[in-house]
Amino acid sequence: MDGEVECPFCGEPGEVAADYDPDASGAQVFVQDCAVCCNPWSVTVQVGADGEVSVRVDRG
Numbered sequence: 001m002d003g004e005v006e007c008p009f010c011g012e013p014g015e016v017a018a019d020y021d022p023d024a025s026g027a028q029v030f031v032q033d034c035a036v037c038c039n040p041w042s043v044t045v046q047v048g049a050d051g052e053v054s055v056r057v058d059r060g
């Protein structure tokens with residue numbers, strides 16, 4: 001999947017490359033390092049019951 005996010009550490013735009021399961025509803029959490037500042041993101045992919053996907057990035 002592709003997801004445009006803003007790094008919570010350095011504020012630079014980045015891309016989430018989470019290997020999530022689109023058939024599993026609920027929150028799936030991944031850790032991914034920022035490509036710019038190398039700090040660890042805590043990436044939460046939320047799959048709704050209607051299949052809608054939202055991505056959130058927090059400080060890991």
Ligand SMILES: [Zn+2]
Nearest residue numbers: 007010034037
């Ligand atoms: Zn960063």
